[in-house]
Amino acid sequence: MANRSADNLRDMQARFNRSTATHWDDFRSHRQHIEDLILADGVTGALVRSGKLCVLGAGNCNDLDLKRFTEAFAEVHLVDLDASALQRAVARQAVQDSPKLKLHGGVDLTGVADLLSGWRGRSPSSREIDDCLKRAVDAPQPDVRPGSGFDVVLSPCLLSQLVGYASDTLGRKHPRANELRLAIRLRHLRLMADLLAPGGAGVLVTDLAVSGMEKNLEHMRSGDLPGLLKKLVAQRKVFAGLDPDGVEAALTGDPLVAPLLGAVQHVPPWLWRLGPLKTFLVYALRFRRTRGTVLLGV
Numbered sequence: 001m002a003n004r005s006a007d008n009l010r011d012m013q014a015r016f017n018r019s020t021a022t023h024w025d026d027f028r029s030h031r032q033h034i035e036d037l038i039l040a041d042g043v044t045g046a047l048v049r050s051g052k053l054c055v056l057g058a059g060n061c062n063d064l065d066l067k068r069f070t071e072a073f074a075e076v077h078l079v080d081l082d083a084s085a086l087q088r089a090v091a092r093q094a095v096q097d098s099p100k101l102k103l104h105g106g107v108d109l110t111g112v113a114d115l116l117s118g119w120r121g122r123s124p125s126s127r128e129i130d131d132c133l134k135r136a137v138d139a140p141q142p143d144v145r146p147g148s149g150f151d152v153v154l155s156p157c158l159l160s161q162l163v164g165y166a167s168d169t170l171g172r173k174h175p176r177a178n179e180l181r182l183a184i185r186l187r188h189l190r191l192m193a194d195l196l197a198p199g200g201a202g203v204l205v206t207d208l209a210v211s212g213m214e215k216n217l218e219h220m221r222s223g224d225l226p227g228l229l230k231k232l233v234a235q236r237k238v239f240a241g242l243d244p245d246g247v248e249a250a251l252t253g254d255p256l257v258a259p260l261l262g263a264v265q266h267v268p269p270w271l272w273r274l275g276p277l278k279t280f281l282v283y284a285l286r287f288r289r290t291r292g293t294v295l296l297g298v
Helices: 009-020 024-040 066-072 083-092 113-117 126-138 159-170 177-195 222-234 244-252
Strands: 052-056 075-079 101-104 150-156 196-210 265-274 278-288
Touching: 009 113, 024 066, 024 150, 024 196, 024 265, 024 278, 052 177, 066 075, 075 083, 083 101, 113 126, 113 159, 126 177, 150 177, 159 177, 159 196, 177 196, 177 244, 196 222, 196 244, 222 244, 222 265, 222 278, 244 278
Parallel strands: 052 075, 052 150, 075 101, 150 196
Antiparallel strands: 196 278, 265 278
16 A cells, blocks of 8 residues: 555545445455354344444445344444545445434544644654654544443454554654554554443454465464464564554553453454455454443543
Protein backbone atom coordinates (compact mmCIF):
# COMPACT_ATOMS: atom_id res chain seq x y z
CA MET A 1 0.00 0.00 0.00
CA ALA A 2 1.20 3.51 -0.72
CA ASN A 3 2.63 5.56 2.12
CA ARG A 4 -0.39 6.93 3.96
CA SER A 5 1.52 9.99 5.13
CA ALA A 6 1.50 11.24 1.54
CA ASP A 7 -2.22 11.87 1.64
CA ASN A 8 -5.10 12.72 3.90
CA LEU A 9 -5.95 9.60 5.90
CA ARG A 10 -9.66 10.13 5.49
CA ASP A 11 -9.37 10.30 1.70
CA MET A 12 -7.05 7.30 1.65
CA GLN A 13 -9.45 5.19 3.66
CA ALA A 14 -12.35 6.18 1.42
CA ARG A 15 -10.39 5.15 -1.70
CA PHE A 16 -9.42 1.84 -0.10
CA ASN A 17 -13.02 1.12 0.83
CA ARG A 18 -14.19 1.83 -2.70
CA SER A 19 -11.55 -0.50 -4.13
CA THR A 20 -12.58 -3.43 -1.89
CA ALA A 21 -16.33 -2.86 -1.69
CA THR A 22 -17.21 -5.77 -3.98
CA HIS A 23 -15.08 -8.40 -2.22
CA TRP A 24 -18.02 -9.99 -0.40
CA ASP A 25 -17.21 -13.52 -1.54
CA ASP A 26 -13.58 -13.26 -0.41
CA PHE A 27 -14.79 -12.64 3.14
CA ARG A 28 -17.09 -15.68 3.32
CA SER A 29 -15.18 -17.92 5.74
CA HIS A 30 -13.88 -14.97 7.78
CA ARG A 31 -17.43 -13.60 8.01
CA GLN A 32 -18.63 -16.97 9.32
CA HIS A 33 -15.96 -17.01 12.03
CA ILE A 34 -17.03 -13.57 13.22
CA GLU A 35 -20.70 -14.51 13.12
CA ASP A 36 -19.98 -17.60 15.22
CA LEU A 37 -18.01 -15.51 17.72
CA ILE A 38 -20.96 -13.20 18.21
CA LEU A 39 -24.05 -15.35 17.74
CA ALA A 40 -23.03 -18.93 18.54
CA ASP A 41 -20.67 -18.33 21.46
CA GLY A 42 -21.98 -19.01 24.94
CA VAL A 43 -20.62 -15.71 26.26
CA THR A 44 -21.86 -13.26 23.64
CA GLY A 45 -24.73 -15.35 22.31
CA ALA A 46 -26.60 -14.93 25.58
CA LEU A 47 -26.55 -11.16 25.11
CA VAL A 48 -28.15 -10.88 21.70
CA ARG A 49 -31.97 -10.91 21.64
CA SER A 50 -32.81 -7.53 23.14
CA GLY A 51 -29.24 -6.30 23.29
CA LYS A 52 -27.26 -3.67 21.44
CA LEU A 53 -24.26 -4.38 19.21
CA CYS A 54 -21.57 -1.85 18.27
CA VAL A 55 -19.14 -2.57 15.41
CA LEU A 56 -16.07 -0.36 15.34
CA GLY A 57 -14.53 0.18 11.91
CA ALA A 58 -17.42 -1.46 10.06
CA GLY A 59 -16.44 0.06 6.70
CA ASN A 60 -17.72 -1.99 3.77
CA CYS A 61 -19.28 -4.55 6.17
CA ASN A 62 -17.97 -7.43 4.03
CA ASP A 63 -17.16 -9.28 7.25
CA LEU A 64 -20.66 -8.71 8.67
CA ASP A 65 -23.94 -10.35 7.74
CA LEU A 66 -26.08 -7.36 8.66
CA LYS A 67 -29.35 -9.19 8.12
CA ARG A 68 -28.39 -11.83 10.67
CA PHE A 69 -27.21 -9.24 13.17
CA THR A 70 -30.31 -7.08 12.84
CA GLU A 71 -32.42 -10.19 13.39
CA ALA A 72 -30.45 -11.03 16.53
CA PHE A 73 -30.01 -7.61 18.14
CA ALA A 74 -32.41 -4.85 19.09
CA GLU A 75 -29.92 -2.27 17.75
CA VAL A 76 -26.83 -2.54 15.55
CA HIS A 77 -24.54 0.49 15.56
CA LEU A 78 -21.95 0.74 12.77
CA VAL A 79 -19.03 3.13 13.35
CA ASP A 80 -16.45 4.16 10.76
CA LEU A 81 -14.37 7.04 9.46
CA ASP A 82 -15.92 6.63 6.01
CA ALA A 83 -19.62 7.54 6.17
CA SER A 84 -20.17 6.79 2.48
CA ALA A 85 -18.82 3.25 2.87
CA LEU A 86 -21.38 2.54 5.59
CA GLN A 87 -24.23 3.85 3.46
CA ARG A 88 -23.15 1.78 0.46
CA ALA A 89 -22.70 -1.30 2.63
CA VAL A 90 -26.19 -1.30 4.11
CA ALA A 91 -27.63 -0.69 0.64
CA ARG A 92 -25.70 -3.64 -0.84
CA GLN A 93 -27.06 -5.91 1.88
CA ALA A 94 -30.56 -4.43 1.43
CA VAL A 95 -30.96 -3.48 5.09
CA GLN A 96 -30.87 0.30 4.66
CA ASP A 97 -34.47 0.62 5.83
CA SER A 98 -34.01 -1.37 9.03
CA PRO A 99 -34.95 0.73 12.06
CA LYS A 100 -32.46 -1.31 14.08
CA LEU A 101 -29.44 0.04 12.19
CA LYS A 102 -27.68 3.16 13.43
CA LEU A 103 -24.85 4.56 11.32
CA HIS A 104 -22.07 6.67 12.83
CA GLY A 105 -19.95 7.94 9.95
CA GLY A 106 -17.00 10.32 9.99
CA VAL A 107 -15.71 9.00 13.33
CA ASP A 108 -11.93 9.08 13.77
CA LEU A 109 -11.17 6.13 16.03
CA THR A 110 -7.49 7.04 16.35
CA GLY A 111 -8.23 10.51 17.69
CA VAL A 112 -5.23 11.78 15.72
CA ALA A 113 -6.01 11.24 12.03
CA ASP A 114 -5.90 14.94 11.25
CA LEU A 115 -2.56 15.34 13.02
CA LEU A 116 -1.05 12.40 11.12
CA SER A 117 -2.37 13.79 7.85
CA GLY A 118 -0.59 17.07 8.62
CA TRP A 119 2.76 15.24 8.69
CA ARG A 120 2.53 14.35 5.03
CA GLY A 121 5.80 14.61 3.15
CA ARG A 122 7.86 15.66 6.17
CA SER A 123 9.30 14.42 9.43
CA PRO A 124 7.42 15.72 12.48
CA SER A 125 9.34 17.29 15.32
CA SER A 126 9.77 15.52 18.64
CA ARG A 127 7.32 17.96 20.21
CA GLU A 128 4.71 17.21 17.55
CA ILE A 129 5.06 13.51 18.27
CA ASP A 130 4.74 14.18 22.01
CA ASP A 131 1.53 16.15 21.40
CA CYS A 132 0.17 13.38 19.16
CA LEU A 133 0.87 10.72 21.79
CA LYS A 134 -0.91 12.74 24.44
CA ARG A 135 -3.89 13.40 22.23
CA ALA A 136 -4.17 9.75 21.18
CA VAL A 137 -4.61 8.76 24.82
CA ASP A 138 -6.35 11.80 26.31
CA ALA A 139 -8.64 13.18 23.60
CA PRO A 140 -12.38 12.58 24.25
CA GLN A 141 -13.70 9.36 22.81
CA PRO A 142 -16.44 9.48 20.13
CA ASP A 143 -19.96 9.82 21.44
CA VAL A 144 -21.69 6.76 19.99
CA ARG A 145 -22.88 5.03 23.15
CA PRO A 146 -26.64 4.76 23.74
CA GLY A 147 -27.69 5.15 27.34
CA SER A 148 -25.90 2.74 29.62
CA GLY A 149 -23.78 1.14 26.89
CA PHE A 150 -23.60 -1.80 24.50
CA ASP A 151 -24.07 -5.46 25.23
CA VAL A 152 -21.47 -6.46 22.63
CA VAL A 153 -18.67 -4.35 21.12
CA LEU A 154 -16.91 -5.87 18.11
CA SER A 155 -13.65 -4.65 16.59
CA PRO A 156 -13.24 -6.70 13.37
CA CYS A 157 -9.66 -6.52 12.03
CA LEU A 158 -9.60 -2.79 12.67
CA LEU A 159 -6.72 -2.55 15.14
CA SER A 160 -4.12 -3.53 12.53
CA GLN A 161 -5.29 -0.61 10.39
CA LEU A 162 -5.21 1.85 13.27
CA VAL A 163 -1.72 0.99 14.51
CA GLY A 164 -0.61 0.77 10.89
CA TYR A 165 -1.17 4.50 10.56
CA ALA A 166 1.74 5.03 12.96
CA SER A 167 4.09 2.78 11.02
CA ASP A 168 3.15 4.18 7.65
CA THR A 169 3.18 7.83 8.71
CA LEU A 170 6.42 7.88 10.69
CA GLY A 171 8.10 4.97 8.91
CA ARG A 172 8.45 1.50 10.39
CA LYS A 173 12.03 2.14 11.57
CA HIS A 174 11.34 5.51 13.16
CA PRO A 175 12.56 5.37 16.78
CA ARG A 176 9.17 6.56 18.08
CA ALA A 177 6.84 4.64 15.78
CA ASN A 178 6.22 1.99 18.42
CA GLU A 179 5.25 4.61 21.01
CA LEU A 180 2.58 5.88 18.66
CA ARG A 181 1.39 2.38 17.80
CA LEU A 182 0.95 1.56 21.49
CA ALA A 183 -0.82 4.86 22.23
CA ILE A 184 -3.33 4.23 19.44
CA ARG A 185 -3.76 0.64 20.63
CA LEU A 186 -4.41 1.77 24.20
CA ARG A 187 -6.98 4.28 23.02
CA HIS A 188 -8.83 1.59 21.10
CA LEU A 189 -8.88 -0.89 23.96
CA ARG A 190 -10.12 1.78 26.33
CA LEU A 191 -12.86 2.73 23.90
CA MET A 192 -14.06 -0.87 23.66
CA ALA A 193 -14.23 -1.18 27.44
CA ASP A 194 -15.84 2.24 27.86
CA LEU A 195 -18.61 1.46 25.37
CA LEU A 196 -19.65 -1.73 27.15
CA ALA A 197 -22.50 -1.87 29.62
CA PRO A 198 -21.76 -3.76 32.84
CA GLY A 199 -21.98 -7.44 31.90
CA GLY A 200 -21.28 -6.69 28.25
CA ALA A 201 -18.72 -8.51 26.10
CA GLY A 202 -15.91 -7.10 24.00
CA VAL A 203 -14.70 -9.08 20.97
CA LEU A 204 -11.41 -7.94 19.45
CA VAL A 205 -10.57 -9.66 16.15
CA THR A 206 -7.27 -8.79 14.51
CA ASP A 207 -5.07 -10.01 11.70
CA LEU A 208 -1.57 -10.77 12.97
CA ALA A 209 0.40 -11.89 9.91
CA VAL A 210 -0.01 -12.23 6.17
CA SER A 211 1.27 -14.61 3.53
CA GLY A 212 4.87 -13.66 2.82
CA MET A 213 5.68 -13.55 6.52
CA GLU A 214 5.43 -17.35 6.63
CA LYS A 215 5.99 -19.74 3.75
CA ASN A 216 2.88 -21.70 2.72
CA LEU A 217 0.70 -19.96 5.30
CA GLU A 218 -2.34 -20.53 3.10
CA HIS A 219 -1.87 -24.31 3.32
CA MET A 220 -1.53 -24.58 7.09
CA ARG A 221 -3.96 -26.85 8.93
CA SER A 222 -6.16 -25.32 11.60
CA GLY A 223 -4.68 -27.54 14.31
CA ASP A 224 -1.22 -26.20 13.57
CA LEU A 225 -2.18 -22.53 13.77
CA PRO A 226 -1.81 -21.99 17.56
CA GLY A 227 1.77 -23.26 17.40
CA LEU A 228 2.45 -21.20 14.30
CA LEU A 229 1.13 -18.07 16.01
CA LYS A 230 3.50 -18.57 18.94
CA LYS A 231 6.43 -19.19 16.60
CA LEU A 232 5.78 -16.10 14.51
CA VAL A 233 5.43 -13.93 17.62
CA ALA A 234 8.71 -15.29 19.01
CA GLN A 235 10.41 -14.58 15.69
CA ARG A 236 8.80 -11.12 15.48
CA LYS A 237 7.33 -11.99 12.11
CA VAL A 238 3.97 -10.38 12.97
CA PHE A 239 2.41 -6.95 12.68
CA ALA A 240 3.96 -4.72 15.32
CA GLY A 241 1.93 -4.11 18.47
CA LEU A 242 -0.60 -6.88 17.82
CA ASP A 243 0.76 -10.02 19.49
CA PRO A 244 -2.01 -11.56 21.63
CA ASP A 245 -0.13 -11.54 24.93
CA GLY A 246 0.86 -7.92 24.43
CA VAL A 247 -2.70 -6.87 23.70
CA GLU A 248 -3.97 -8.79 26.72
CA ALA A 249 -1.30 -7.18 28.90
CA ALA A 250 -2.37 -3.76 27.67
CA LEU A 251 -5.91 -4.51 28.83
CA THR A 252 -5.10 -6.11 32.14
CA GLY A 253 -2.32 -3.65 32.97
CA ASP A 254 -4.29 -0.47 32.31
CA PRO A 255 -5.26 1.06 35.67
CA LEU A 256 -8.35 2.67 34.15
CA VAL A 257 -9.73 -0.44 32.47
CA ALA A 258 -8.35 -3.48 34.27
CA PRO A 259 -10.51 -3.10 37.43
CA LEU A 260 -13.65 -3.26 35.28
CA LEU A 261 -12.87 -6.44 33.37
CA GLY A 262 -13.05 -10.14 33.97
CA ALA A 263 -10.59 -12.64 32.51
CA VAL A 264 -9.46 -12.21 28.92
CA GLN A 265 -10.16 -15.26 26.74
CA HIS A 266 -7.97 -16.17 23.75
CA VAL A 267 -9.86 -17.58 20.77
CA PRO A 268 -7.88 -20.08 18.62
CA PRO A 269 -6.52 -18.48 15.44
CA TRP A 270 -7.87 -19.08 11.96
CA LEU A 271 -6.92 -18.29 8.36
CA TRP A 272 -8.66 -15.65 6.30
CA ARG A 273 -8.02 -16.29 2.60
CA LEU A 274 -8.57 -12.99 0.84
CA GLY A 275 -8.57 -14.15 -2.75
CA PRO A 276 -5.73 -16.15 -4.36
CA LEU A 277 -2.87 -13.83 -3.36
CA LYS A 278 -3.32 -13.00 0.31
CA THR A 279 -3.95 -15.12 3.38
CA PHE A 280 -4.07 -13.62 6.87
CA LEU A 281 -3.50 -15.28 10.23
CA VAL A 282 -6.27 -13.98 12.50
CA TYR A 283 -7.02 -14.36 16.19
CA ALA A 284 -9.56 -12.96 18.64
CA LEU A 285 -9.70 -11.93 22.28
CA ARG A 286 -12.90 -11.80 24.32
CA PHE A 287 -13.47 -10.04 27.61
CA ARG A 288 -16.37 -9.10 29.85
CA ARG A 289 -16.99 -5.83 31.60
CA THR A 290 -18.00 -6.92 35.06
CA ARG A 291 -18.81 -3.67 36.80
CA GLY A 292 -18.21 0.02 37.31
CA THR A 293 -17.76 3.05 35.13
CA VAL A 294 -14.68 4.60 33.63
CA LEU A 295 -14.23 8.20 32.56
CA LEU A 296 -12.00 8.55 29.52
CA GLY A 297 -10.75 11.66 27.80
CA VAL A 298 -11.67 14.07 30.57
